[in-house]
Amino acid sequence: NAGVTQTPKFRVLKTGQSMTLLCAQDMNHEYMYWYRQDPGMGLRLIHYSVGEGTTAKGEVPDGYNVSRLKKQNFLLGLESAAPSQTSVYFCASTVNWGGNYEQYFGPGTRLTVT
Amino acid sequence: GDSVTQMEGPVTLSEEAFLTINCTYTATGYPSLFWYVQYPGEGLQLLLKATKADDKGSNKGFEATYRKETTSFHLEKGSVQVSDSAVYFCALSDYNNDMRFGAGTRLTVKP
Numbered sequence: 001n002a003g004v005t006q007t008p009k010f011r012v013l014k015t016g017q018s019m020t021l022l023c024a025q026d027m028n029h030e031y032m033y034w035y036r037q038d039p040g041m042g043l044r045l046i047h048y049s050v051g052e053g054t055t056a057k058g059e060v061p062d063g064y065n066v067s068r069l070k071k072q073n074f075l076l077g078l079e080s081a082a083p084s085q086t087s088v089y090f091c092a093s094t095v096n097w098g099g100n101y102e103q104y105f106g107p108g109t110r111l112t113v114t
Numbered sequence: 115g116d117s118v119t120q121m122e123g124p125v126t127l128s129e130e131a132f133l134t135i136n137c138t139y140t141a142t143g144y145p146s147l148f149w150y151v152q153y154p155g156e157g158l159q160l161l162l163k164a165t166k167a168d169d170k171g172s173n174k175g176f177e178a179t180y181r182k183e184t185t186s187f188h189l190e191k192g193s194v195q196v197s198d199s200a201v202y203f204c205a206l207s208d209y210n211n212d213m214r215f216g217a218g219t220r221l222t223v224k225p
Contacts, residue, residue, distance in 0.1 A: 004157070040122070042203060042215040090157055100146045100165045103213060105157035
């Protein structure tokens with residue numbers, strides 16, 4: 001049981017380049033999330049999904065797109081990277097609706113945009 | 115909207131000292147409250163949680179009590195260890211699983 005995994009772990013992009021971050025979970029969780037973590041700002045929600053084939057915007061969605069074609073995978077795309085997207089990105093998942101359930105986090109992807 | 119405010123730190127303590135990290139929240143409903151811990155280079159992991167007023171969450175010597183009257187969920191530990199050095203996040207989650215995090219508090223424990 002690997003939990004939540006993320007690839008890649010590190011990436012350096014030039015402004016305007018594109019990339020996709022992959023998140024996978026093997027816990028059969030319905031809900032999946034993408035956050036970014038910036039110094040002094042905690043975690044901010046980018047996009048989330050409440051099930052296969054669904055996605056929704058979070059607090060800071062601009063400049064990102066997501067897809068959830070399979071229940072176990074949640075992809076985060078940057079179409080045209082900007083230096084403001086330099087951050088650490090975390091994927092998380094949770095089992096069910098209701099608010100009482102903890103989120104399980106991946107190890108993070110550190111992205112630098114030059 | 116819902117939000118969490120926690121003391122920013124950094125906090126530096128000597129081993130075996132008492133720890134308190136303050137956390138207060140604003141919410142329209144009845145959220146669940148969480149403390150997560152992040153060790154260097156890792157993702158967040160759940161430390162403890164409480165799902166209703168007056169519940170006490172506890173784990174690894176850490177405790178926090180859900181205080182509805184003061185809208186608080188302060189984290190405490192009676193005797194910290196060097197291995198407790200990490201960043202601690204207070205968070206709340208409403209019935210929609212919309213989780214809001216505080217800014218995080220970095221704790222350093224010196225031998």
